Amino acid sequence: MSKKNPLKSILIKVVISFCFFGVLFSFVQTEKLFAIFSRINWFYFSLSFALVPVMLLASCLKWKLILDLHGEKIPCSKLLKIYLIGYLFSNILPSTFGGDVVRSYYSGKIINNQSFSAIAVFIERFTGIIMLLFLVMLAPLMHAKLYREPYIYIPGILALSLLLLMVWIWRVYNSMQILHRIAQQFIFFLYKMAELTNLKVLISVIHALEKSYLNVFKRLKKLRAEMTIAVSIIRKDTSLVVKLLLLTVGFYLLTLLNVYVSFMAFDIRPNFLEACALVPVILFVAQIPVTLLGNIGFYESVFVLYFLIIDIPGAETLAMGLLLRLKMILTGVAGYFVYITYSHSKNLGEEMRGIDQNM
Secondary structure: OOOOOHHHHHHHHHHHHHHHHHHHHHHOOHHHHHHHHOOOOHHHHHHHHHHHHHHHHHHHHHHHHHHHHHOOOOOHHHHHHHHHHHHHHHHOOOOOOOHHHHHHHHHHHHHOOHHHHHHHHHHHHHHHHHHHHHHHHHHHHHHHHHHHOHHHHHHHHHHHHHHHHHHHHHHOOOHHHHHHHHHHHHHHHHHHHHHHHOOHHHHHHHHHHHHHHHHHHHHHHHHHHHHHHHHHHHOOOHHHHHHHHHHHHHHHHHHHHHHHHHHHOOOOOOOHHHHHHHHHHHHHHOOOOOOOOOOOOHHHHHHHHHHHOOOOOHHHHHHHHHHHHHHHHHHHHHHHHHHHHOOOOOOHHHHHHHHHHHO
16 A cells, blocks of 8 residues: 655645635735735734633643543643644644644653543544534524525534434444445445446546545544543543533634634624624634645635625635734744743654554
8 A cells, every 4th residue: 555645745735725825815905905904903903812822721621621530630731831732733833743642642641641641632622523513503593594505504414414423423333334334335336337337547536435435434433432432431520511511612602702803903893693603614614624734725715705605805804814823823833932842852753653652
């Protein structure tokens, strides 16, 4: 089996990023964008930046609640440093190590249990995903007319489908075997159809589809195993569910406020309920891993596209999106300074390879 060329993948995503920004800047009037940046409201601009550490703290508190179940209580200040390092790897560096992997590794070293640490990161992340899926379906109720838009109801249907799939995978004992059997039969049917056409190109496409499915199937098996362990851990403390729910809701309220205040930093005031209805859908769609460095280019494009639905011009939304990007970059820079001052026995790659060899 040939290995993927990471450099080629990075270059492709860089090109895609430039393409998205090229389309964005050709779509908006550059003079209008400069005019928007010239009228910054410094109070809301500062408030926008002040929200960043509060959002990070909310995520760290949720993560700490789960890690504390292990017995060794890690100070929130320590977890905040690790979170910033993870943010650096997720949103700034074109690294093969994801931010969640880095967070899991560092916290696992502290509690001396890499398996529990990985599950803690999974629960913290997964509860956020579940909440986002519910918000994608229900948030547009704040402005019900939005459901007429395919940009709204298609993500809603997809979110519902993903939730139902997760429930089915978790609750049905032999769900993975059933899923695998159906997929194998379908791929076998495609191969038979391709043989009838005798088109080598079509057979190659189906072969690539099969490889992609096997990769997805492997991830789903891992997801089921992690869900099972996560539920067993949460059941040890029933009050933990309520605490996780409240912190997750609080995080998304801060996220909505972050977007709205970032608009106000340029004296732009979209309808608050309409903005609240759109933001979860935007965050969901923007998760598609199209480009590098926190989906740079694509992330901003999704915001511009969706706020056009409620008549916010592209230049105004792009200015807001660029402010969000600036905050991401500065948070990543903070993570870089934490990383270079963090205690390392060797570089991160060597440390993590050592862990893999011993597991």
